[in-house]
Amino acid sequence: MHTLHGKTALVTGASRGIGRAIARRLARDGARVAVHYGGSEQAAEETVAAIEADGGQAFRLRAELGMPGDADRLWAAFDAHADGLDILVNNAGILNDEPGIEHVTRQQFERIFAVNATAPFFVTQLALPRLRDGGRIVNVSTMLTRGSAMPRSISYAMSKGALDVLTSTLAKQLGPRAITVNTVAPGVIDTDMHQGRLVGDARAWSSSLSPMGRLGTPEDVADAVAFLASGDSRWVTGHWLDASGGTLL
Numbered sequence: 001m002h003t004l005h006g007k008t009a010l011v012t013g014a015s016r017g018i019g020r021a022i023a024r025r026l027a028r029d030g031a032r033v034a035v036h037y038g039g040s041e042q043a044a045e046e047t048v049a050a051i052e053a054d055g056g057q058a059f060r061l062r063a064e065l066g067m068p069g070d071a072d073r074l075w076a077a078f079d080a081h082a083d084g085l086d087i088l089v090n091n092a093g094i095l096n097d098e099p100g101i102e103h104v105t106r107q108q109f110e111r112i113f114a115v116n117a118t119a120p121f122f123v124t125q126l127a128l129p130r131l132r133d134g135g136r137i138v139n140v141s142t143m144l145t146r147g148s149a150m151p152r153s154i155s156y157a158m159s160k161g162a163l164d165v166l167t168s169t170l171a172k173q174l175g176p177r178a179i180t181v182n183t184v185a186p187g188v189i190d191t192d193m194h195q196g197r198l199v200g201d202a203r204a205w206s207s208s209l210s211p212m213g214r215l216g217t218p219e220d221v222a223d224a225v226a227f228l229a230s231g232d233s234r235w236v237t238g239h240w241l242d243a244s245g246g247t248l249l
Helices: 017-028 041-053 070-079 106-127 151-177 200-208 218-229
Strands: 008-011 032-037 057-062 085-090 131-140 180-186 240-243
Touching: 008 017, 017 032, 017 041, 017 057, 017 085, 017 218, 032 041, 041 057, 057 070, 070 106, 085 106, 085 218, 106 131, 106 151, 131 151, 131 218, 151 180, 180 218, 218 240
Parallel strands: 008 032, 008 085, 032 057, 085 131, 131 180, 180 240
Antiparallel strands: none
């Protein structure tokens, strides 16, 4: 079903993992998708190629997030390809390799906030003049902002908590324009972000966190985002959608 036919979407961090799955799903639903990437041009090209192979439309744009002027560069690249926006998905994010709070350096802390909180704030700020009435904003957060954050992920959870606040505040502000703003909060997802971590006993333990007994997949998250990006979610805003497979039960 092409429920998003005629819509234009931008997905940050769409060259791999959850972002790639979201971009492919929105394209299958009919949207023309801007595939943002920060580092690997080849990976972004692969995402665009996969979308086009499925019969969809996409274009790629590069902007390294967490750097001065990142949002301006992103939207300048976008404007060269499109004249308006219907769906913004703030997906891009990074993890810190931190054994606990006592080992987090100021540089690590400031870097993770720059990418996970500051960048989506200003990307969204500059999106608003381009976002058509009735549009959608979906922020990809984490289940760790509602459960007890694991010691190894305290700064990550804090940075994503800022997105949760952005969601609730903007939902109220943008309601008069019929723009909905929602959060999707994944649990442990089997992506290359966790490469080297989800092996052996660690993989088995992570799988056991969900009552369903498995890790999440990028497609599990993408399908949740697709609902919030669609017209079916028109009466859902300011919502925090748990996409952790029941891990927080």
